[in-house]
Amino acid sequence: MSCSPPPPILRLHPPSSISSFSSPRRPHLSPRTCPWRLAAAREMPWPHVLTVAGSDSSAGAGIQADVKACAALGAYCSSVITAVTAQNTAGVQGVHLVPEELIREQLQSVLSDMSVDVVKTGMLPSAGIIKILCESLQKFSVKALVVDPVMVSTSGDSLSDPSTLTYYRDELFAMADIVTPNVKEASKLLGGVSLHTIADMRDAAESIYKFGPRYVLVKGGDMPDSSEAIDVFYDGKEFVEFRGHRIKTHNTHGTGCTLASSIAAELAKGSSMLNAVQVAKNFVESALHHSKDLVIGNGPQGPFDHLFRLKCPPYNIGSERRFNPDSLFLYAVTDSRMNKRWGHSIEDAVKAAIEGGATIVQLREKDIESRAFLEAAKACMDICRSSGVPLLINDRVDIALACNADGVHVGQSDISAREVRELLGPGKIIGVSCKTPAQAEQAWRDGADYLGCGGVFPTTTKANNPTLGFEGLKAVCLASKLPVVAIGGINATNAGSVMELGVPNLKGVAVVSALFDRECVSTETRNLRSILTSVRCLA
Ligand SMILES: Cc1ncc(COP(=O)(O)OP(=O)(O)O)c(N)n1
Ligand SMILES: Cc1nc(C(=O)O)sc1CCOP(=O)(O)O
Numbered sequence: 001m002s003c004s005p006p007p008p009i010l011r012l013h014p015p016s017s018i019s020s021f022s023s024p025r026r027p028h029l030s031p032r033t034c035p036w037r038l039a040a041a042r043e044m045p046w047p048h049v050l051t052v053a054g055s056d057s058s059a060g061a062g063i064q065a066d067v068k069a070c071a072a073l074g075a076y077c078s079s080v081i082t083a084v085t086a087q088n089t090a091g092v093q094g095v096h097l098v099p100e101e102l103i104r105e106q107l108q109s110v111l112s113d114m115s116v117d118v119v120k121t122g123m124l125p126s127a128g129i130i131k132i133l134c135e136s137l138q139k140f141s142v143k144a145l146v147v148d149p150v151m152v153s154t155s156g157d158s159l160s161d162p163s164t165l166t167y168y169r170d171e172l173f174a175m176a177d178i179v180t181p182n183v184k185e186a187s188k189l190l191g192g193v194s195l196h197t198i199a200d201m202r203d204a205a206e207s208i209y210k211f212g213p214r215y216v217l218v219k220g221g222d223m224p225d226s227s228e229a230i231d232v233f234y235d236g237k238e239f240v241e242f243r244g245h246r247i248k249t250h251n252t253h254g255t256g257c258t259l260a261s262s263i264a265a266e267l268a269k270g271s272s273m274l275n276a277v278q279v280a281k282n283f284v285e286s287a288l289h290h291s292k293d294l295v296i297g298n299g300p301q302g303p304f305d306h307l308f309r310l311k312c313p314p315y316n317i318g319s320e321r322r323f324n325p326d327s328l329f330l331y332a333v334t335d336s337r338m339n340k341r342w343g344h345s346i347e348d349a350v351k352a353a354i355e356g357g358a359t360i361v362q363l364r365e366k367d368i369e370s371r372a373f374l375e376a377a378k379a380c381m382d383i384c385r386s387s388g389v390p391l392l393i394n395d396r397v398d399i400a401l402a403c404n405a406d407g408v409h410v411g412q413s414d415i416s417a418r419e420v421r422e423l424l425g426p427g428k429i430i431g432v433s434c435k436t437p438a439q440a441e442q443a444w445r446d447g448a449d450y451l452g453c454g455g456v457f458p459t460t461t462k463a464n465n466p467t468l469g470f471e472g473l474k475a476v477c478l479a480s481k482l483p484v485v486a487i488g489g490i491n492a493t494n495a496g497s498v499m500e501l502g503v504p505n506l507k508g509v510a511v512v513s514a515l516f517d518r519e520c521v522s523t524e525t526r527n528l529r530s531i532l533t534s535v536r537c538l539a
Protein backbone atom coordinates (compact mmCIF):
# COMPACT_ATOMS: atom_id res chain seq x y z
CA MET A 1 0.00 0.00 0.00
CA SER A 2 3.06 2.30 -0.29
CA CYS A 3 2.15 5.39 -2.33
CA SER A 4 5.67 6.82 -2.54
CA PRO A 5 9.10 5.59 -1.45
CA PRO A 6 9.16 5.92 2.35
CA PRO A 7 11.99 7.60 4.21
CA PRO A 8 13.62 5.49 6.93
CA ILE A 9 11.55 5.17 10.10
CA LEU A 10 13.09 6.98 13.04
CA ARG A 11 13.66 4.76 16.04
CA LEU A 12 12.79 6.12 19.44
CA HIS A 13 15.27 5.73 22.26
CA PRO A 14 14.50 3.21 25.01
CA PRO A 15 13.13 4.54 28.34
CA SER A 16 15.58 6.56 30.37
CA SER A 17 17.52 4.78 33.09
CA ILE A 18 16.81 5.14 36.78
CA SER A 19 19.44 7.78 37.36
CA SER A 20 16.73 9.97 38.91
CA PHE A 21 16.98 7.76 41.98
CA SER A 22 20.58 8.56 42.72
CA SER A 23 20.38 9.99 46.19
CA PRO A 24 22.23 13.28 46.46
CA ARG A 25 23.21 12.22 49.96
CA ARG A 26 25.30 9.28 48.80
CA PRO A 27 28.70 9.79 47.21
CA HIS A 28 29.11 8.04 43.86
CA LEU A 29 32.12 5.86 43.29
CA SER A 30 33.97 6.00 40.03
CA PRO A 31 32.70 3.30 37.62
CA ARG A 32 34.34 -0.07 37.88
CA THR A 33 37.03 -0.41 35.33
CA CYS A 34 36.80 -3.86 33.75
CA PRO A 35 36.04 -2.96 30.08
CA TRP A 36 34.37 -6.19 28.99
CA ARG A 37 32.05 -6.01 31.98
CA LEU A 38 31.01 -2.41 31.27
CA ALA A 39 30.23 -3.31 27.66
CA ALA A 40 28.15 -6.29 28.76
CA ALA A 41 26.27 -4.18 31.31
CA ARG A 42 25.34 -1.69 28.60
CA GLU A 43 23.96 -4.43 26.41
CA MET A 44 21.96 -6.18 29.11
CA PRO A 45 20.97 -3.86 31.96
CA TRP A 46 19.37 -6.51 34.15
CA PRO A 47 17.44 -4.89 37.03
CA HIS A 48 19.17 -6.00 40.22
CA VAL A 49 18.03 -5.75 43.84
CA LEU A 50 20.28 -6.71 46.75
CA THR A 51 18.31 -7.65 49.85
CA VAL A 52 20.02 -7.37 53.22
CA ALA A 53 17.72 -9.28 55.55
CA GLY A 54 17.12 -12.34 57.69
CA SER A 55 16.33 -15.87 56.54
CA ASP A 56 12.82 -17.13 57.36
CA SER A 57 12.77 -20.93 57.53
CA SER A 58 9.08 -20.93 56.60
CA ALA A 59 9.92 -18.90 53.44
CA GLY A 60 6.92 -16.59 53.85
CA ALA A 61 8.93 -13.52 54.80
CA GLY A 62 12.53 -12.32 54.95
CA ILE A 63 15.13 -13.12 52.32
CA GLN A 64 12.94 -15.83 50.82
CA ALA A 65 10.00 -13.44 50.27
CA ASP A 66 12.30 -10.81 48.79
CA VAL A 67 13.83 -13.23 46.29
CA LYS A 68 10.39 -14.49 45.21
CA ALA A 69 8.87 -10.99 44.91
CA CYS A 70 11.78 -9.74 42.81
CA ALA A 71 11.63 -12.84 40.61
CA ALA A 72 7.89 -12.39 40.13
CA LEU A 73 8.40 -8.77 39.08
CA GLY A 74 11.30 -9.49 36.73
CA ALA A 75 14.29 -8.32 38.79
CA TYR A 76 17.39 -10.29 39.82
CA CYS A 77 17.77 -10.54 43.59
CA SER A 78 21.04 -11.19 45.41
CA SER A 79 21.12 -11.56 49.19
CA VAL A 80 23.14 -10.71 52.27
CA ILE A 81 21.85 -12.76 55.21
CA THR A 82 21.97 -10.96 58.56
CA ALA A 83 20.32 -13.61 60.74
CA VAL A 84 18.93 -17.10 60.52
CA THR A 85 15.53 -17.48 62.12
CA ALA A 86 13.64 -20.62 63.00
CA GLN A 87 10.00 -19.76 62.36
CA ASN A 88 6.79 -21.15 61.01
CA THR A 89 3.15 -20.20 60.70
CA ALA A 90 2.84 -20.14 64.53
CA GLY A 91 5.65 -17.65 65.23
CA VAL A 92 9.40 -17.30 65.74
CA GLN A 93 11.08 -20.11 67.66
CA GLY A 94 14.73 -19.05 67.37
CA VAL A 95 17.07 -16.36 66.04
CA HIS A 96 20.78 -16.67 65.40
CA LEU A 97 22.70 -13.62 64.25
CA VAL A 98 25.24 -14.02 61.46
CA PRO A 99 28.67 -12.77 62.65
CA GLU A 100 29.22 -9.16 61.68
CA GLU A 101 32.44 -9.89 59.81
CA LEU A 102 30.60 -12.37 57.59
CA ILE A 103 27.94 -9.76 56.86
CA ARG A 104 30.66 -7.29 55.87
CA GLU A 105 32.15 -9.98 53.63
CA GLN A 106 28.83 -10.79 51.96
CA LEU A 107 28.26 -7.10 51.22
CA GLN A 108 31.77 -6.74 49.83
CA SER A 109 31.39 -9.89 47.70
CA VAL A 110 28.16 -8.78 46.03
CA LEU A 111 28.70 -5.03 45.77
CA SER A 112 32.28 -5.24 44.50
CA ASP A 113 31.36 -7.67 41.75
CA MET A 114 27.79 -7.16 40.61
CA SER A 115 25.94 -4.10 39.31
CA VAL A 116 23.36 -3.64 42.05
CA ASP A 117 20.68 -1.06 41.23
CA VAL A 118 18.74 -1.02 44.49
CA VAL A 119 19.53 -2.19 48.03
CA LYS A 120 16.55 -3.23 50.13
CA THR A 121 16.91 -3.83 53.84
CA GLY A 122 14.81 -6.04 56.08
CA MET A 123 15.87 -7.53 59.43
CA LEU A 124 18.94 -5.63 60.70
CA PRO A 125 19.06 -7.08 64.20
CA SER A 126 21.98 -5.18 65.74
CA ALA A 127 23.43 -1.68 65.72
CA GLY A 128 26.74 -3.12 64.50
CA ILE A 129 25.07 -4.59 61.40
CA ILE A 130 23.48 -1.25 60.52
CA LYS A 131 26.87 0.44 60.91
CA ILE A 132 28.51 -2.09 58.57
CA LEU A 133 25.75 -1.62 56.00
CA CYS A 134 26.10 2.18 56.10
CA GLU A 135 29.85 1.86 55.55
CA SER A 136 29.31 -0.45 52.57
CA LEU A 137 26.75 1.92 51.04
CA GLN A 138 29.23 4.76 51.34
CA LYS A 139 31.86 2.66 49.61
CA PHE A 140 29.69 1.26 46.82
CA SER A 141 27.24 3.47 44.96
CA VAL A 142 23.73 2.17 44.28
CA LYS A 143 20.82 3.98 42.68
CA ALA A 144 18.28 3.61 45.47
CA LEU A 145 17.98 2.36 49.04
CA VAL A 146 14.68 0.96 50.31
CA VAL A 147 14.58 0.57 54.11
CA ASP A 148 11.90 -1.62 55.66
CA PRO A 149 12.56 -1.08 59.38
CA VAL A 150 11.69 -4.61 60.49
CA MET A 151 11.57 -4.66 64.29
CA VAL A 152 8.79 -7.01 65.27
CA SER A 153 7.50 -10.03 63.33
CA THR A 154 3.83 -10.19 62.34
CA SER A 155 3.44 -12.77 65.13
CA GLY A 156 4.66 -10.14 67.65
CA ASP A 157 8.20 -11.51 68.21
CA SER A 158 11.04 -9.01 68.51
CA LEU A 159 13.51 -9.11 65.61
CA SER A 160 15.93 -6.35 66.55
CA ASP A 161 17.84 -5.06 69.52
CA PRO A 162 16.43 -1.78 70.98
CA SER A 163 19.82 -0.14 70.37
CA THR A 164 19.17 -0.32 66.61
CA LEU A 165 16.59 2.49 66.88
CA THR A 166 19.23 5.20 67.16
CA TYR A 167 21.22 3.79 64.23
CA TYR A 168 18.14 3.53 62.03
CA ARG A 169 17.13 7.11 62.80
CA ASP A 170 20.56 8.74 62.79
CA GLU A 171 22.48 6.77 60.17
CA LEU A 172 20.47 4.63 57.79
CA PHE A 173 17.38 6.81 57.23
CA ALA A 174 19.51 9.69 56.00
CA MET A 175 20.80 7.46 53.20
CA ALA A 176 17.40 5.99 52.33
CA ASP A 177 15.25 6.82 49.33
CA ILE A 178 12.19 5.38 51.01
CA VAL A 179 11.43 4.06 54.51
CA THR A 180 8.39 1.78 54.88
CA PRO A 181 7.36 1.28 58.54
CA ASN A 182 4.03 -0.22 59.53
CA VAL A 183 2.12 1.61 62.26
CA LYS A 184 3.77 -0.41 65.06
CA GLU A 185 7.25 0.30 63.69
CA ALA A 186 6.42 3.97 63.11
CA SER A 187 5.28 4.18 66.72
CA LYS A 188 8.51 2.53 67.95
CA LEU A 189 10.65 4.82 65.83
CA LEU A 190 8.88 7.83 67.33
CA GLY A 191 9.26 6.84 70.96
CA GLY A 192 5.95 5.01 71.39
CA VAL A 193 3.39 7.55 70.08
CA SER A 194 0.01 5.95 69.40
CA LEU A 195 -1.28 5.82 65.85
CA HIS A 196 -5.01 5.31 65.48
CA THR A 197 -6.10 7.49 62.56
CA ILE A 198 -4.97 8.58 59.12
CA ALA A 199 -4.11 11.95 60.66
CA ASP A 200 -1.80 10.14 63.12
CA MET A 201 -0.17 8.29 60.22
CA ARG A 202 0.40 11.58 58.41
CA ASP A 203 2.02 13.10 61.50
CA ALA A 204 4.21 10.01 61.86
CA ALA A 205 5.25 10.18 58.18
CA GLU A 206 6.20 13.85 58.63
CA SER A 207 8.25 13.09 61.76
CA ILE A 208 10.07 10.14 60.14
CA TYR A 209 10.76 12.27 57.05
CA LYS A 210 12.74 14.60 59.32
CA PHE A 211 15.29 11.80 59.89
CA GLY A 212 16.35 12.24 56.27
CA PRO A 213 14.78 9.78 53.79
CA ARG A 214 13.49 11.16 50.49
CA TYR A 215 10.10 9.45 50.89
CA VAL A 216 8.18 7.78 53.72
CA LEU A 217 5.41 5.20 53.41
CA VAL A 218 3.55 4.48 56.67
CA LYS A 219 1.62 1.24 56.11
CA GLY A 220 -1.82 1.02 57.65
CA GLY A 221 -2.52 -2.66 57.01
CA ASP A 222 -2.60 -3.30 60.78
CA MET A 223 -5.05 -0.47 61.52
CA PRO A 224 -8.22 -2.06 62.93
CA ASP A 225 -11.83 -1.41 61.86
CA SER A 226 -11.20 -0.49 58.25
CA SER A 227 -12.46 -2.22 55.14
CA GLU A 228 -9.53 -0.69 53.28
CA ALA A 229 -5.78 -1.05 53.72
CA ILE A 230 -4.62 2.58 53.64
CA ASP A 231 -0.94 3.52 53.39
CA VAL A 232 0.23 7.12 53.75
CA PHE A 233 3.00 8.30 51.42
CA TYR A 234 4.88 11.54 52.08
CA ASP A 235 7.49 13.26 49.92
CA GLY A 236 8.27 16.16 52.20
CA LYS A 237 5.57 18.36 50.64
CA GLU A 238 2.50 16.34 49.80
CA PHE A 239 0.72 13.30 51.14
CA VAL A 240 -0.74 10.57 48.96
CA GLU A 241 -3.08 7.96 50.41
CA PHE A 242 -2.80 4.55 48.79
CA ARG A 243 -6.06 2.72 49.33
CA GLY A 244 -6.27 -1.01 48.73
CA HIS A 245 -8.91 -3.64 49.33
CA ARG A 246 -8.48 -5.51 52.60
CA ILE A 247 -8.36 -9.18 51.59
CA LYS A 248 -9.98 -11.56 54.06
CA THR A 249 -7.24 -14.12 54.60
CA HIS A 250 -4.90 -15.47 57.29
CA ASN A 251 -2.13 -15.78 54.74
CA THR A 252 -0.48 -12.42 55.35
CA HIS A 253 2.94 -13.51 56.65
CA GLY A 254 5.58 -11.54 54.75
CA THR A 255 3.43 -8.74 53.31
CA GLY A 256 5.79 -6.02 54.61
CA CYS A 257 8.94 -7.66 53.19
CA THR A 258 7.15 -8.28 49.91
CA LEU A 259 5.90 -4.72 49.57
CA ALA A 260 9.36 -3.26 50.19
CA SER A 261 11.14 -5.69 47.86
CA SER A 262 8.49 -5.10 45.17
CA ILE A 263 9.11 -1.35 45.45
CA ALA A 264 12.83 -2.08 45.11
CA ALA A 265 12.24 -4.29 42.05
CA GLU A 266 10.14 -1.61 40.35
CA LEU A 267 12.75 1.06 41.09
CA ALA A 268 15.44 -1.23 39.68
CA LYS A 269 13.33 -1.55 36.51
CA GLY A 270 13.20 2.24 36.16
CA SER A 271 9.92 3.23 37.74
CA SER A 272 9.23 6.52 39.49
CA MET A 273 8.86 6.19 43.28
CA LEU A 274 5.10 6.81 43.23
CA ASN A 275 4.57 4.31 40.46
CA ALA A 276 6.82 1.77 42.18
CA VAL A 277 4.72 2.01 45.36
CA GLN A 278 1.48 1.69 43.41
CA VAL A 279 2.69 -1.36 41.45
CA ALA A 280 3.99 -2.94 44.67
CA LYS A 281 0.67 -2.35 46.45
CA ASN A 282 -1.26 -3.86 43.56
CA PHE A 283 1.11 -6.83 43.44
CA VAL A 284 0.73 -7.61 47.16
CA GLU A 285 -3.03 -7.21 46.97
CA SER A 286 -3.24 -9.57 44.00
CA ALA A 287 -0.93 -12.12 45.65
CA LEU A 288 -3.09 -12.09 48.81
CA HIS A 289 -6.23 -12.40 46.74
CA HIS A 290 -4.90 -15.39 44.78
CA SER A 291 -3.61 -17.08 47.97
CA LYS A 292 -6.51 -16.41 50.29
CA ASP A 293 -7.50 -20.07 50.54
CA LEU A 294 -3.98 -21.51 50.54
CA VAL A 295 -3.26 -23.89 53.45
CA ILE A 296 0.44 -24.20 54.32
CA GLY A 297 1.18 -24.96 57.98
CA ASN A 298 -1.08 -25.24 60.98
CA GLY A 299 -0.47 -21.87 62.65
CA PRO A 300 -2.59 -18.73 62.56
CA GLN A 301 -0.60 -16.88 59.92
CA GLY A 302 0.27 -18.54 56.66
CA PRO A 303 2.47 -17.51 53.73
CA PHE A 304 1.13 -16.45 50.33
CA ASP A 305 2.09 -17.32 46.79
CA HIS A 306 4.40 -14.71 45.25
CA LEU A 307 4.48 -16.60 41.96
CA PHE A 308 0.69 -16.72 41.55
CA ARG A 309 1.02 -15.24 38.11
CA LEU A 310 2.67 -18.39 36.80
CA LYS A 311 -0.79 -19.89 37.14
CA CYS A 312 -2.43 -17.03 35.21
CA PRO A 313 -1.57 -17.64 31.56
CA PRO A 314 -0.06 -16.30 29.52
CA TYR A 315 2.73 -15.01 31.70
CA ASN A 316 5.90 -14.42 29.91
CA ILE A 317 8.18 -12.64 32.35
CA GLY A 318 11.24 -12.81 30.12
CA SER A 319 9.58 -10.91 27.29
CA GLU A 320 8.37 -8.00 29.41
CA ARG A 321 9.27 -4.66 27.95
CA ARG A 322 9.10 -1.32 29.67
CA PHE A 323 6.76 1.29 28.29
CA ASN A 324 8.46 4.26 26.67
CA PRO A 325 6.16 7.33 26.93
CA ASP A 326 7.85 8.77 23.82
CA SER A 327 6.11 6.07 21.83
CA LEU A 328 2.87 8.08 22.23
CA PHE A 329 4.23 10.70 19.80
CA LEU A 330 2.17 9.61 16.79
CA TYR A 331 -0.45 7.13 17.89
CA ALA A 332 -2.34 5.49 15.02
CA VAL A 333 -5.78 4.09 15.98
CA THR A 334 -7.37 1.87 13.32
CA ASP A 335 -11.04 1.72 12.29
CA SER A 336 -12.37 -1.18 10.24
CA ARG A 337 -15.21 0.86 8.68
CA MET A 338 -12.70 3.33 7.27
CA ASN A 339 -10.45 0.55 6.05
CA LYS A 340 -13.39 -1.05 4.29
CA ARG A 341 -14.37 2.24 2.68
CA TRP A 342 -10.91 2.49 1.08
CA GLY A 343 -10.46 -1.20 0.38
CA HIS A 344 -7.65 -1.61 2.89
CA SER A 345 -7.15 -4.67 5.06
CA ILE A 346 -6.25 -4.04 8.72
CA GLU A 347 -2.78 -5.43 8.08
CA ASP A 348 -2.21 -3.13 5.07
CA ALA A 349 -3.44 -0.13 7.02
CA VAL A 350 -1.12 -0.89 9.95
CA LYS A 351 1.84 -1.53 7.66
CA ALA A 352 1.25 1.78 5.90
CA ALA A 353 0.91 3.72 9.17
CA ILE A 354 4.22 2.27 10.38
CA GLU A 355 5.84 3.08 7.04
CA GLY A 356 4.71 6.66 7.50
CA GLY A 357 6.24 6.84 10.99
CA ALA A 358 3.49 5.90 13.47
CA THR A 359 5.17 5.28 16.83
CA ILE A 360 2.42 3.13 18.40
CA VAL A 361 -0.64 1.40 16.95
CA GLN A 362 -4.02 0.55 18.49
CA LEU A 363 -6.42 -1.87 16.82
CA ARG A 364 -9.85 -0.34 17.44
CA GLU A 365 -12.11 -2.70 15.58
CA LYS A 366 -15.66 -2.25 16.77
CA ASP A 367 -17.59 -4.29 14.23
CA ILE A 368 -15.56 -7.35 13.48
CA GLU A 369 -16.08 -10.92 14.62
CA SER A 370 -13.73 -12.18 17.32
CA ARG A 371 -12.07 -14.86 15.19
CA ALA A 372 -11.31 -12.47 12.34
CA PHE A 373 -10.13 -9.86 14.83
CA LEU A 374 -7.69 -12.30 16.40
CA GLU A 375 -6.31 -13.40 13.02
CA ALA A 376 -5.75 -9.76 12.02
CA ALA A 377 -4.29 -8.95 15.44
CA LYS A 378 -1.76 -11.80 15.14
CA ALA A 379 -0.70 -10.60 11.69
CA CYS A 380 -0.42 -7.02 12.95
CA MET A 381 1.68 -8.21 15.91
CA ASP A 382 4.19 -9.68 13.46
CA ILE A 383 4.29 -6.42 11.51
CA CYS A 384 4.65 -4.28 14.64
CA ARG A 385 7.24 -6.53 16.34
CA SER A 386 9.45 -6.51 13.28
CA SER A 387 9.33 -2.67 13.23
CA GLY A 388 9.75 -2.21 16.99
CA VAL A 389 6.38 -0.45 17.24
CA PRO A 390 4.11 -1.40 20.18
CA LEU A 391 0.65 -2.74 19.31
CA LEU A 392 -2.28 -2.23 21.67
CA ILE A 393 -5.79 -3.64 21.45
CA ASN A 394 -8.83 -1.47 22.11
CA ASP A 395 -11.24 -2.83 24.76
CA ARG A 396 -10.62 -6.55 24.13
CA VAL A 397 -8.35 -8.05 26.79
CA ASP A 398 -9.11 -11.53 25.43
CA ILE A 399 -7.75 -10.64 22.00
CA ALA A 400 -4.71 -8.94 23.57
CA LEU A 401 -3.95 -12.07 25.61
CA ALA A 402 -4.47 -14.37 22.68
CA CYS A 403 -2.11 -12.49 20.36
CA ASN A 404 0.34 -11.46 23.13
CA ALA A 405 -0.16 -7.80 22.24
CA ASP A 406 1.89 -5.13 23.98
CA GLY A 407 -1.12 -3.81 25.83
CA VAL A 408 -4.73 -2.69 25.95
CA HIS A 409 -6.55 0.65 25.82
CA VAL A 410 -9.72 0.95 27.88
CA GLY A 411 -12.24 3.72 28.52
CA GLN A 412 -14.48 4.67 31.40
CA SER A 413 -17.18 2.18 30.47
CA ASP A 414 -14.81 -0.71 29.78
CA ILE A 415 -13.34 -3.07 32.38
CA SER A 416 -11.13 -1.14 34.80
CA ALA A 417 -7.40 -0.72 34.31
CA ARG A 418 -6.87 -2.45 37.65
CA GLU A 419 -8.62 -5.58 36.35
CA VAL A 420 -6.78 -5.34 33.05
CA ARG A 421 -3.50 -5.12 34.97
CA GLU A 422 -4.44 -8.25 36.93
CA LEU A 423 -5.04 -10.08 33.68
CA LEU A 424 -2.08 -8.78 31.69
CA GLY A 425 0.59 -8.48 34.40
CA PRO A 426 3.05 -5.64 35.01
CA GLY A 427 4.98 -5.77 31.74
CA LYS A 428 2.13 -4.78 29.43
CA ILE A 429 1.04 -1.29 28.48
CA ILE A 430 -2.34 -0.08 29.73
CA GLY A 431 -3.91 3.15 28.50
CA VAL A 432 -7.07 4.68 29.94
CA SER A 433 -9.34 7.33 28.39
CA CYS A 434 -9.87 10.21 30.83
CA LYS A 435 -11.85 13.37 30.53
CA THR A 436 -11.46 14.70 34.07
CA PRO A 437 -8.70 15.03 36.69
CA ALA A 438 -10.59 12.60 38.95
CA GLN A 439 -10.60 9.95 36.22
CA ALA A 440 -6.88 10.57 35.66
CA GLU A 441 -6.17 10.07 39.37
CA GLN A 442 -8.14 6.81 39.41
CA ALA A 443 -6.39 5.53 36.28
CA TRP A 444 -3.00 6.12 37.89
CA ARG A 445 -4.09 4.34 41.07
CA ASP A 446 -5.30 1.43 38.97
CA GLY A 447 -1.85 1.04 37.45
CA ALA A 448 -2.33 2.68 34.02
CA ASP A 449 0.78 3.58 32.01
CA TYR A 450 -0.68 6.48 30.03
CA LEU A 451 -3.88 8.48 29.60
CA GLY A 452 -5.79 9.16 26.38
CA CYS A 453 -7.50 12.54 26.75
CA GLY A 454 -10.18 13.91 24.46
CA GLY A 455 -12.05 14.88 22.51
CA VAL A 456 -9.79 17.79 22.05
CA PHE A 457 -11.82 18.77 18.97
CA PRO A 458 -15.22 17.55 17.74
CA THR A 459 -15.06 14.16 16.05
CA THR A 460 -17.41 12.10 13.93
CA THR A 461 -15.46 8.89 14.55
CA LYS A 462 -16.82 8.35 18.07
CA ALA A 463 -20.51 9.03 18.63
CA ASN A 464 -21.65 11.45 21.36
CA ASN A 465 -18.12 12.25 22.41
CA PRO A 466 -17.93 15.43 24.52
CA THR A 467 -15.40 18.03 23.33
CA LEU A 468 -13.00 19.17 26.07
CA GLY A 469 -10.95 21.71 24.13
CA PHE A 470 -7.44 22.74 25.16
CA GLU A 471 -8.56 23.73 28.66
CA GLY A 472 -9.98 20.27 29.41
CA LEU A 473 -6.86 18.61 27.98
CA LYS A 474 -4.56 20.80 30.07
CA ALA A 475 -6.60 20.15 33.24
CA VAL A 476 -6.17 16.38 32.82
CA CYS A 477 -2.46 16.67 31.99
CA LEU A 478 -1.75 18.91 34.97
CA ALA A 479 -3.67 16.62 37.33
CA SER A 480 -1.50 13.61 36.52
CA LYS A 481 2.08 12.49 36.48
CA LEU A 482 1.29 9.95 33.77
CA PRO A 483 2.11 10.62 30.13
CA VAL A 484 -0.89 11.76 28.09
CA VAL A 485 -1.87 11.41 24.43
CA ALA A 486 -4.46 13.82 23.02
CA ILE A 487 -7.29 12.43 20.87
CA GLY A 488 -10.39 13.58 19.02
CA GLY A 489 -10.61 15.48 15.73
CA ILE A 490 -6.84 15.83 15.41
CA ASN A 491 -5.48 16.27 11.88
CA ALA A 492 -2.65 17.88 9.93
CA THR A 493 -4.20 21.33 10.35
CA ASN A 494 -4.52 21.36 14.13
CA ALA A 495 -1.97 18.77 15.42
CA GLY A 496 0.76 21.42 15.70
CA SER A 497 -1.41 23.61 17.93
CA VAL A 498 -2.05 20.67 20.28
CA MET A 499 1.65 19.97 20.73
CA GLU A 500 2.41 23.69 21.04
CA LEU A 501 0.47 23.68 24.33
CA GLY A 502 3.85 22.71 25.76
CA VAL A 503 2.54 20.66 28.70
CA PRO A 504 5.46 18.39 29.69
CA ASN A 505 3.50 15.15 30.06
CA LEU A 506 1.53 15.65 26.82
CA LYS A 507 3.55 13.26 24.71
CA GLY A 508 1.68 13.08 21.42
CA VAL A 509 -1.52 12.80 19.43
CA ALA A 510 -3.77 9.82 18.69
CA VAL A 511 -5.48 9.93 15.33
CA VAL A 512 -8.08 7.82 13.54
CA SER A 513 -9.77 9.45 10.52
CA ALA A 514 -6.96 11.81 9.50
CA LEU A 515 -4.79 8.73 8.92
CA PHE A 516 -7.17 5.90 8.05
CA ASP A 517 -10.10 7.62 6.32
CA ARG A 518 -7.74 8.44 3.48
CA GLU A 519 -6.58 6.75 0.32
CA CYS A 520 -2.88 6.80 1.14
CA VAL A 521 -2.35 6.04 4.81
CA SER A 522 1.46 6.16 4.66
CA THR A 523 1.50 9.64 3.05
CA GLU A 524 -0.96 11.05 5.59
CA THR A 525 1.03 9.54 8.46
CA ARG A 526 4.32 10.84 7.11
CA ASN A 527 2.86 14.31 6.70
CA LEU A 528 1.50 14.37 10.24
CA ARG A 529 4.76 13.04 11.62
CA SER A 530 6.75 15.79 9.97
CA ILE A 531 4.38 18.42 11.40
CA LEU A 532 4.76 16.98 14.90
CA THR A 533 8.52 16.70 14.52
CA SER A 534 8.84 20.34 13.48
CA VAL A 535 6.88 21.48 16.56
CA ARG A 536 9.08 19.29 18.76
CA CYS A 537 12.21 20.76 17.18
CA LEU A 538 11.00 24.30 17.93
CA ALA A 539 10.14 23.47 21.55
C1 LIG B 1 -5.50 6.69 22.76
C2 LIG B 1 -6.96 6.54 22.97
N1 LIG B 1 -7.59 7.43 23.72
C3 LIG B 1 -8.93 7.31 23.93
C4 LIG B 1 -9.63 6.27 23.37
C5 LIG B 1 -11.09 6.05 23.62
O1 LIG B 1 -11.32 4.89 24.39
P1 LIG B 1 -12.82 4.61 24.93
O2 LIG B 1 -13.24 5.79 25.71
O3 LIG B 1 -12.84 3.30 25.56
O4 LIG B 1 -13.65 4.58 23.62
P2 LIG B 1 -13.58 3.51 22.45
O5 LIG B 1 -12.30 3.74 21.70
O6 LIG B 1 -13.57 2.14 23.05
O7 LIG B 1 -14.77 3.79 21.63
C6 LIG B 1 -8.92 5.37 22.57
N2 LIG B 1 -9.52 4.33 21.98
N3 LIG B 1 -7.58 5.52 22.40
C1 LIG C 1 -11.65 6.78 19.79
C2 LIG C 1 -11.81 8.14 20.30
N1 LIG C 1 -11.76 8.44 21.62
C3 LIG C 1 -11.98 9.73 21.87
C4 LIG C 1 -11.99 10.34 23.20
O1 LIG C 1 -12.27 11.51 23.33
O2 LIG C 1 -11.68 9.61 24.14
S1 LIG C 1 -12.21 10.61 20.46
C5 LIG C 1 -12.03 9.25 19.52
C6 LIG C 1 -12.13 9.24 18.05
C7 LIG C 1 -10.96 9.95 17.42
O3 LIG C 1 -11.08 9.83 16.07
P1 LIG C 1 -10.64 10.96 15.06
O4 LIG C 1 -9.17 11.04 15.14
O5 LIG C 1 -11.11 10.44 13.74
O6 LIG C 1 -11.34 12.21 15.48
Ligand SMILES: [Mg+2]
Binding pocket: 394, 395, 409, 410, 411, 414
Ligand atom coordinates in the same frame (compact mmCIF):
# COMPACT_ATOMS: atom_id res chain seq x y z
MG1 LIG D 1 -13.32 1.44 24.98
